Amino acid sequence: MHIGWIGTGVMGRSMAGHLLDAGHTLFIFNRTREKAAALVERGAVWCDSPADVAATCHVVFTMVGYPADLRDVALGSMGLLSTMQPDGLLIDCTTSSPALAVEIAKAAATKGIASLDAPVSGGDVGARNATLSIMVGGEKAAFDRAMPYFEKLGKTIVLQGPAGSGQHTKMVNQILIASGMVAVCEGLIYARACGLDPERVLQSVSGGAAGSWSLTNYAPRMLKGDLAPGFYVEHFLKDMKIALDAADEMKLCLPGLGLAKQLYTMLAAMGGSRNGTQSLIKVLEAMSGMSGPGNLTDSKSAPRG
């Protein structure tokens, strides 16, 4: 089967690789061509634009950075919908705006093309091991058609509702992570400030009502000063902005998410945009005049505006 894949960053590369392994012929495009080289070496066919990909493939996945990128890839003058044939299927795995997912689904429908928003969680490790949770919005028929591919990429695959529902579900996921990360940072800061051994504290608290995936997986990295990105701060900021914008639309008050967004904005201002989300600990340390292990990447790598 010919499959298109747009976006070969850390996540997209691993995911597209699973489809190659499954025997599909992959037609790929990425804004930075070098990042697609490894897939081309493994047999994927390079295309010069999303339009070129969609001219060849009835099923096209997208996994890009920001909603603006997705808009361009899907709806732009050289975008997927400019060449895709009726009965095509667009599957977007980017974490993006629910409203844009609805807009793309509508534009696709006018051409007889089906569209799914299918953001994922599980990070680079989940992408590599094909254990992602895939949260899908769209029509049941399109979902069923995509399922054989989804099954190569993830293990928890749920149709959440109509177009946009996958993105909304991903926003719930990010809302949970946001305040959860604040909790972990504050717990560790407190433990260190009062002279406890944080590793020993984790023995007491990780297995009970205070336990969480973030505590188990991020607290040890924070304690070692390992701020390397699994998930980039700048991408998490993007997600929180999408969630807060959607919440504004719905007139929802989400004070915990609002606080987390402010703290991550401070982290970006401190030069942490290209660090991993666990580097939020540096903000909490700074707020209390503490210093801990690990350094943020230089702020010059994260220009403002």
Place this chain on the structure above:
Amino acid sequence: MHIGWIGTGVMGRSMAGHLLDAGHTLFIFNRTREKAAALVERGAVWCDSPADVAATCHVVFTMVGYPADLRDVALGSMGLLSTMQPDGLLIDCTTSSPALAVEIAKAAATKGIASLDAPVSGGDVGARNATLSIMVGGEKAAFDRAMPYFEKLGKTIVLQGPAGSGQHTKMVNQILIASGMVAVCEGLIYARACGLDPERVLQSVSGGAAGSWSLTNYAPRMLKGDLAPGFYVEHFLKDMKIALDAADEMKLCLPGLGLAKQLYTMLAAMGGSRNGTQSLIKVLEAMSGMSGPGNLTDSKSAPRG
């Protein structure tokens, strides 16, 4: 062995019961005598004051409500230290102030009495099933002496450091839970507001990076409107106040905990003091003009001031 036990509320009753089951003779006191009746029926010996208990027992556990109660039980004129013999051992399982734990340990030491702060987590279920996490502060020799009893009460038993360290560790636990609960409430509010099926959303998000004990255990109760107490709001407020007071002492900035405390204070003002901590969902609903299943207990049952 003669063991003293002060405080036979929901937690203390179950825990004391395990020591009875282990064959110890229990001497008990509780402010409200009726709440000790079940233990007396099972063979525990009623005493009229903490002083009476300590006059008979070399090892005395306390599990009371508030730091002020503990101060009275331990240091008051009819308190444990007024009658306890040298070589006695005080073990306080109340979640209380780290500073008070240090104060009691010092007062005990002047009489040759050892003291441990040993708050627990795991709730009523953990108390019943003897699966508590017991977080201990004090001397190693006292910890070793208490271990045979601890082993009847819990499964994760860790000496965290000198007097007060058990309480500080419990504060870390509560800090983690506080913002974690805000996260769960906001995730559910968002899911409902955008028309998702929250149960289905939980299928997608519970098993991954957004997962937590609170999400797994409290979200389903919130969705059913089950606001019954496992852990009382008024007790959690007490714990958060202790943590914030300790943080103030250390000049720590814990904005997530501060926010959670404000939201729980609103919950108490809405009449929720005697509900379970998962009823925080009612505050987030109120802030967004939503209504969901479940009603708070009447505010008359939770007088102010």
